[in-house]
Amino acid sequence: MPLQLDFTSILVQWPLLLRGAAWTVGLTAVATLLGAALAIACAWARSNGPAPLRWLVGTYVELIRNTPFIVQLFFIFFGLPEIGIRLSPATASILAMTINLGAYATEILRAGIEATPRGQIEAAESLALTRAQIFTRVVLPPALRKVWPALVSQIVIVMLGSAVCGQISTEELSYATNLIQSRNFRAFETYIVGMLAYLGLAILVRTLLNWAGPRFLFGR
Amino acid sequence: MPDFTLWDILRNLALAARWTVALSLAAFLGSAVVGLGLLLVRLAGGPWLGRAVGAYVQLFQGTPLLMQLFLLYFGLAAVGFDTSAWLAACVALTLYASAYLTEIWRGCVAAIPRGQWEASASLALSFGQQFRHIILPQALRIAVAPTVGFLVQVVKGTALASVIGFVELTKAGGMIANVTYEPMLTYGCVALLYFVLCFPISLSARLLERKLAMRTPA
Numbered sequence: 001m002p003l004q005l006d007f008t009s010i011l012v013q014w015p016l017l018l019r020g021a022a023w024t025v026g027l028t029a030v031a032t033l034l035g036a037a038l039a040i041a042c043a044w045a046r047s048n049g050p051a052p053l054r055w056l057v058g059t060y061v062e063l064i065r066n067t068p069f070i071v072q073l074f075f076i077f078f079g080l081p082e083i084g085i086r087l088s089p090a091t092a093s094i095l096a097m098t099i100n101l102g103a104y105a106t107e108i109l110r111a112g113i114e115a116t117p118r119g120q121i122e123a124a125e126s127l128a129l130t131r132a133q134i135f136t137r138v139v140l141p142p143a144l145r146k147v148w149p150a151l152v153s154q155i156v157i158v159m160l161g162s163a164v165c166g167q168i169s170t171e172e173l174s175y176a177t178n179l180i181q182s183r184n185f186r187a188f189e190t191y192i193v194g195m196l197a198y199l200g201l202a203i204l205v206r207t208l209l210n211w212a213g214p215r216f217l218f219g220r
Numbered sequence: 221m222p223d224f225t226l227w228d229i230l231r232n233l234a235l236a237a238r239w240t241v242a243l244s245l246a247a248f249l250g251s252a253v254v255g256l257g258l259l260l261v262r263l264a265g266g267p268w269l270g271r272a273v274g275a276y277v278q279l280f281q282g283t284p285l286l287m288q289l290f291l292l293y294f295g296l297a298a299v300g301f302d303t304s305a306w307l308a309a310c311v312a313l314t315l316y317a318s319a320y321l322t323e324i325w326r327g328c329v330a331a332i333p334r335g336q337w338e339a340s341a342s343l344a345l346s347f348g349q350q351f352r353h354i355i356l357p358q359a360l361r362i363a364v365a366p367t368v369g370f371l372v373q374v375v376k377g378t379a380l381a382s383v384i385g386f387v388e389l390t391k392a393g394g395m396i397a398n399v400t401y402e403p404m405l406t407y408g409c410v411a412l413l414y415f416v417l418c419f420p421i422s423l424s425a426r427l428l429e430r431k432l433a434m435r436t437p438a
Contacts (some may be wrong), residue, residue, distance in 0.1 A: 066414065163286040
């Protein structure tokens, strides 16, 4: 039998794909905001906090970076109900993505923070800025600028990793792809379309963040 | 129903972890070969082939590994190529990892000063000789640490093979969790085993980085 490809039976399901893509982008956006906040707090704690806190953050970062995302997700979604924490698929996905991104972003940010010249902090101290002011106004903006490309890459990696969230029935893009595939049995074409959709999203998110970062986050 | 003690859980998981290790090694070796081939094509193949390799890298870095697995396992089966879960996982991980490795190594080769290529070309060395005798020994030193570090990503990537039904550490964890009704403990143990596999690799990558950075003349 010659190979016959039929993409129309997938493309007529475009509302499903679009919904899935919107979910994927939405999950990523929320996880990015929360994860970045977590990472900033952790990076601060790791370079300025007391020793036990530093150790705690270090353990968190290493634990997350050395275990697969899917195991983290399953632990949260299937494991936590055992101690009474029952999360919806979407909440569990966001939590897992946030914790995951937080750990990687902590390491990335720390590299930027440690590259701050000592003299800048001393100059800020001599201007009687508080420690919080020094961190948010003097240390953080240039650190963000330095590590922005790495951070954007990590956000894209987390977005692509979120395909796994379909396994706990979060209705994101891979879930939509699987659903379409189970309706038309055209697995080959469907997964190609799914892959291309992810590729488009990845390029879109990367371009958008590379454009937005310098404009809104660490300006001028 | 037999009772599962913590020891039983850990023992069964450790047995399944052998498949995680086997899959990681197969994928890592496969991707090293493919990655090196792609690197050579990119260095010597002219602009069009170079662009093709760039597109390959973009494709595999810009799409989820899970989708690649689905395409190779369910997709190929739907058009008449039956693949086993082991084969699909091996091929998908090899393609995925080779895209990253070739990009990492390209960076390492690019870090070698242009003059080294020119000097060796002026000695009438062929491309193969230039690469083999002049560039490779220098690039290898820079490449060791990030390559070892990337191995961690490969090991973690193998966890996705569980989704297409390949019984490795994560899949075994899911099966045990279903039998014991103790998902928290089981997935905790699964995470612990991954950590035991990956953390030493991470540490050695960091150590190598520091060691090689110190030896590099300023």
